[in-house]
Amino acid sequence: MSPDRAVQPLVRVSEVVKLFGAVKVLDGVSFTVGRGQMVAVIGRSGAGKTTLLRCISGLETIQGGEIEVCGHRVGLSGRHSRKRLHRDVGIVFQSYNLFPHLTVERNITLALMLVQKKPRREAHDIAAGVLRLVGLGDRLNAYPEQLSGGQQQRVAIARSLALSPQVMLFDEVTSALDPELTAEVLKVMEDLAERGMTMLLVTHEMEFARRVADLVLFMHEGKVWESGPIGEVFADPRTSELRQFIASAL
Amino acid sequence: MIQFNSMHVFYLLEAAKWTIALSLIAFIGGAMLGLALALARVSRFKILRLAAMGYIQVIQGTPLLIVLFLSYFGLSIVGYRLDSLVAAGLSLSLFSGAFLGEIWRGCIEAVPRPQWEASDCLGLNRLQQYVYVILPQAMRIAIPPTVGFMVEVVKNTSLASIIGFVELARAGQIVNNATFQPFLVFALVGVIYFAICYPLTVASRRLEKRFHVAR
Numbered sequence: 001m002s003p004d005r006a007v008q009p010l011v012r013v014s015e016v017v018k019l020f021g022a023v024k025v026l027d028g029v030s031f032t033v034g035r036g037q038m039v040a041v042i043g044r045s046g047a048g049k050t051t052l053l054r055c056i057s058g059l060e061t062i063q064g065g066e067i068e069v070c071g072h073r074v075g076l077s078g079r080h081s082r083k084r085l086h087r088d089v090g091i092v093f094q095s096y097n098l099f100p101h102l103t104v105e106r107n108i109t110l111a112l113m114l115v116q117k118k119p120r121r122e123a124h125d126i127a128a129g130v131l132r133l134v135g136l137g138d139r140l141n142a143y144p145e146q147l148s149g150g151q152q153q154r155v156a157i158a159r160s161l162a163l164s165p166q167v168m169l170f171d172e173v174t175s176a177l178d179p180e181l182t183a184e185v186l187k188v189m190e191d192l193a194e195r196g197m198t199m200l201l202v203t204h205e206m207e208f209a210r211r212v213a214d215l216v217l218f219m220h221e222g223k224v225w226e227s228g229p230i231g232e233v234f235a236d237p238r239t240s241e242l243r244q245f246i247a248s249a250l
Numbered sequence: 251m252i253q254f255n256s257m258h259v260f261y262l263l264e265a266a267k268w269t270i271a272l273s274l275i276a277f278i279g280g281a282m283l284g285l286a287l288a289l290a291r292v293s294r295f296k297i298l299r300l301a302a303m304g305y306i307q308v309i310q311g312t313p314l315l316i317v318l319f320l321s322y323f324g325l326s327i328v329g330y331r332l333d334s335l336v337a338a339g340l341s342l343s344l345f346s347g348a349f350l351g352e353i354w355r356g357c358i359e360a361v362p363r364p365q366w367e368a369s370d371c372l373g374l375n376r377l378q379q380y381v382y383v384i385l386p387q388a389m390r391i392a393i394p395p396t397v398g399f400m401v402e403v404v405k406n407t408s409l410a411s412i413i414g415f416v417e418l419a420r421a422g423q424i425v426n427n428a429t430f431q432p433f434l435v436f437a438l439v440g441v442i443y444f445a446i447c448y449p450l451t452v453a454s455r456r457l458e459k460r461f462h463v464a465r
Contacts (some may be wrong), residue, residue, distance in 0.1 A: 086371055086373035099368070099369075100387065101387050108373070111372035159372070
């Protein structure tokens with residue numbers, strides 16, 4: 001029997017091991033993300049959350065286990081599989097990583113034109129569209145350094161979104177922002193979730209995770225320590241580590 | 251002894267043209283070689299990295315004077331008699347290429363690592379990453395050290411006088427031998443060198459300012 005497409009996972013991580021030298025940063029991590037789900041990864045600094053996301057986006061190779069994203073095998077060395085991966089997966093970084101020498105519009109149209117080979121006109125329209133979506137429809141011609149941190153991060157989200165990925169990965173995207181700017185970025189992510197985008201996010205915004213995420217993964221010492229529907233995990237933590245974490249985070 | 255006169259000034263200015271010509275040859279030749287070396291230094295292929303590094307270390311460890319002697323006197327012995335302008339241009343290009351290659355490698359590496367990752371995640375291939383993301387940013391970083399080095403090259407062209415090429419410094423010597431007015435003559439030569447170099451630094455500052463908003 002073939003699995004139903006609706007519940008077929010877009011991201012499947014099984015028994016993943018990642019070493020930095022002799023340090024085991026990920027130690028047998030397994031989970032899945034289904035289409036349209038929003039999964040929040042929480043945990044203390046150094047728990048391996050960001051590394052996990054970097055492995056899934058193909059920026060790090062893995063030393064054991066398997067990662068499959070939208071049908072692409074990820075984490076093996078060699079660029080071939082990664083090149084196709086990037087059509088389906090968008091990633092947004094903590095430090096925005098916009099291209100400082102290009103306008104907002106060019107930041108977004110660059111990959112549309114170079115990778116997806118869209119004509120300039122169409123790329124422009126897509127850029128204008130995604131910028132409206134993140135509330136920055138009037139900043140096409142600005143340079144990144146002329147924008148606030150929150151605006152830059154929204155441009156980064158728009159840049160990722162423009163390539164119409166199936167899954168979006170968010171790596172602590174609000175950690176560098178003050179509360180006011182954090183709110184505007186979270187709003188954009190909430191809108192995306194409502195539109196059915198599949199999302200995996202590493203976050204320290206517990207309130208946001210509790211409100212928006214479907215599932216939560218609590219990571220500790222490179223392992224998925226606890227996971228489940230967000231309400232249950234927060235209401236009734238089984239391990240003392242998670243209890244402590246929730247107590248300190250809220 | 252001849253009185254210093256306007257003819258001498260004219261002669262020095264004529265010679266300054268050759269200094270400028272030689273500098274241009276050195277910039278253009280050096281820039282092409284330097285870019286190739288810089289890219290080889292950051293290449294994924296070890297053989298290219300090693301070859302570029304070897305070249306740079308040899309040239310950086312050799313006085314420019316020796317390179318000049320080799321290309322002018324050395325090559326003539328094995329049958330390639332180069333004109334002194336060609337020999338000087340070649341030597342200065344080889345010399346500037348090594349330094350520019352090393353300066354520009356540093357500038358390429360100074361572009362933050364996440365810029366590579368972000369463009370990689372957008373699906374750009376390595377060539378596209380270089381052309382559209384990394385090199386434009388490296389160029390902005392490169393302006394001040396490159397101009398600083400260009401000024402250095404202008405002054406180093408004076409070494410070409412050793413192989414009989416009459417450029418500004420050599421012309422100054424000739425005029426001084428005729429007039430014996432060293433303070434006047436060499437001060438004038440210094441002023442002309444300054445007049446060549448100063449616009450470079452001004453242009454560099456302008457460029458930096460213009461790029462600032464698009465940094």
